[in-house]
Amino acid sequence: MRVKVQEAPFDVADEMRGFGAPGTGAIVTFTGVVRNSDSGNLTAMEIEHYPGMTEAALAQIATRAQERWQLGDVLVIHRHGRLIPGEQIMMVATASRHRKAAFEAADFLMDYLKSRAPFWKKEITADGAEWVAARDEDEAALDRWSPEL
C-alpha cells in the first residue's frame, strides 16, 4: 500500500511500475483531471489540504479497502496547490485476483476520497475565485458502501 500527498505532478506510468503482486489478474486505475468549466473560463484550480490529517485519512481509506476486498496492492496519490485545466489531480489504483474486487475497491476509494479526505477545491476564473461546493450526490454515494462510515 502506498499513499502520497504532493504538490508535484505525477506520472501514471512511473507510479504503476511494479504495481501488483504475485497472483494479480486485474488492475484498475482511476485518474482525476482538472476539468475546465462549461464556459471554458477556468484559469486554475487551487487545492488546499490539512497536512497530517490528509495522509492519515488517505491511509485509513486505503486500509478499509484492503480489509473489505482481497487486494494485492493499493495506491493513492492526491495533489494540492495550484493546478491548471488538463492537469492530473489525483489517482488511485487497485490490484486483485479478479476484476470485480479491483473495480469495486477503486470505486470505493474514489467515493471516500471525495467526501472524507480533507481537501478543498477553489476555482479561479477571470471573474474571481469560488470554493467548490460539496455535492449531495457525493455524500449519498457513500451509502452504497454502508455499513462503512
Place this chain on the structure above:
Amino acid sequence: MRVKVQEAPFDVADEMRGFGAPGTGAIVTFTGVVRNSDSGNLTAMEIEHYPGMTEAALAQIATRAQERWQLGDVLVIHRHGRLIPGEQIMMVATASRHRKAAFEAADFLMDYLKSRAPFWKKEITADGAEWVAARDEDEAALDRWSPEL
C-alpha cells in the same frame, strides 16, 4: 474510439498518451494480467480468436458503451497467441466528464468482453492443456446491464 486485436504486447503508458478529450475529468483503465494457477504450475495461456468477428464484436461493444454513457474516449485492446503468467492480456480505458460514467462504462466493457467477444483461453501446464470453461457468474454479470443483450 480505438479497438485493437493484436499478438504483440502493449504498453499502457504508450496507449494512454493523448487519451481523453477536452472536458475529460475522469479516466478509468482496466488491465487484465495472466494469473498463474493456484498451484503455480501454469506454463502459458494460449488465446485463440476469430479474426474479423473479433474486431467487429469489440467495436460493437465499445459503440454500445458510447451510446449508453457520455464518453470522451474509449480504448479496447485484446491480445491473442501464447502468453506467459504476468503478461498483460488486455486493457480497456474510458474517459468521461464524471467518475461514475467512466467507472460504469469500463465495468460494462469488461463484462461484455468476457462473454461476447470471440476469444477462447487454453491453459498449458506440465500436465497438459485445458480449455478454460466459461463461468456462469460471467454470463450472469451481463444481467446487470439489462436491457442490453
Place this chain on the structure above:
Amino acid sequence: MDVLYFAWVRERIGMPRERIETQAATVADLVDELRSREDRYAAAFADLSALRVALDQELGAFDAPLAGVREVAFFPPMTGG
C-alpha cells in the same frame, strides 16, 4: 458455405474450417447433417447447450435460417477478458 470451428470444437473435428455445400434450411439442420457424417462431428456437436454459433460473424441462434449466409462458425462459450 464456409464453416469454421474454434477452440475444442476445432480440436474435436480436427480442422479449423471447411467448405460445405448444403441444402440445410437452418443451423440446426446443418448440425444434424454434420453429426451424421462422422463420429468426430457427432462428438463435437453432442451437446448444443455447450455451443455457440455465429452467422456471418454475428452471434446467432440454432434455429436461425441459413438462406443467404456465407459463413457459419461453431465454438464454445467465449472466455475473453
Place this chain on the structure above:
Amino acid sequence: MDVLYFAWVRERIGMPRERIETQAATVADLVDELRSREDRYAAAFADLSALRVALDQELGAFDAPLAGVREVAFFPPMTGG
C-alpha cells in the same frame, strides 16, 4: 489548544490557525465562545450544518468533549478527488 481553519472558514476568520486557552467542555461550547468574540467568527460559524470539525485530525461531532484534545479544526465539507 490549537484551532485550525481551512478553506472559506479560514478566509472568513482571516487566519489559518491560532492558539486558544479555553474551558469549553465540548466543540459546540468552543464554537459559542468563538462566535461571541467578533463578527468574523460569527460569520464563519453562522451555519454549523455547513461545517465539519476534526479533533486531533479525526473527523468528529459538534457535541464531542474537548477533554484531552490538542488540535481542533473547522472546515467546510470536503471536496477532494
